[in-house]
């Protein structure tokens with residue numbers, strides 16, 4: 001598999017996200033018994049970063065929970081650019097069960113995730129039940145209801161092929177997750193992906209977390225930082241405002257979309273939970289956190305009308 005040098009830099013963004021999640025988990029921001037298997041790094045991150053990740057993980061979780069409640073688990077989750085995200089394993093420890101959980105990322109990333117899962121009984125045990133078997137290749141892993149596969153999301157034939165290998169059911173309600181992924185994908189490729197999903201699936205929700213309000217000075221600094229690491233930010237034109245974020249979906253055949261910046265998402269987390277994490281670490285001043293929250297967003301788009309009420313309001 002040949003990669004563009006930019007792809008290598010994009011792949012490396014997963015290590016950064018995983019390190020940050022691991023750090024926040026160790027400090028007690030949220031519970032995750034699994035991230036430690038995937039990350040060795042023990043580096044401590046700034047309090048603002050930890051709080052930012054807390055809001056990100058909680059925000060996505062709130063939407064997923066609502067969707068699972070609404071479908072009573074009669075649904076699929078498809079995690080696009082999954083990196084080392086542990087949602088599948090965390091859900092296994094709750095009452096929420098889903099019909100199928102599918103994870104896609106570049107083969108370089110899924111190979112590392114497969115390798116870690118293969119070597120850890122605690123992870124493997126959550127993928128197969130008593131009689132279910134796990135099929136493995138260097139980059140792909142198939143359990144009875146968990147599938148991790150290497151694929152370039154810009155190649156729709158390959159995506160289709162992989163989803164079929166994962167026994168996807170296009171008629172089952174499906175929630176797509178993309179956490180800091182679409183910004184790295186060329187606008188046209190991204191639109192094609194979103195259009196393709198809209199044509200294939202009957203009822204779906206898309207939860208997208210990524211940068212927004214990139215056309216100010218703070219946005220410039222964020223983008224220059226990513227570019228400095230060699231990332232192509234091919235999808236950044238959709239990250240200009242909440243409106244461009246919503247329009248990307250509406251222009252790609254999705255029925256509707258809502259978007260909130262992370263200030264709003266953070267405020268929708270229960271007061272008790274916010275108070276708990278605000279006591280974990282002191283912030284020197286709130287200005288940096290506020291800036292960060294204003295420059296990230298959560299977008300929820302839906303296909304059909306069944307899931308137009310999936311949002312961030314507290315349950």
Ligand code: SAM
Pocket residue numbers: 010011012013014017018080081082083084085104105106109151152153154178179180181184185
């Ligand atoms: N979603 C994970 C999380 O939040 O922990 C990882 C986020 S990381 C910032 C971005 C991920 O998107 C990387 O793992 C990268 O490999 C993946 N990605 C970006 N472009 C991709 C593409 N064209 N095909 C497959 N994966 C892609």
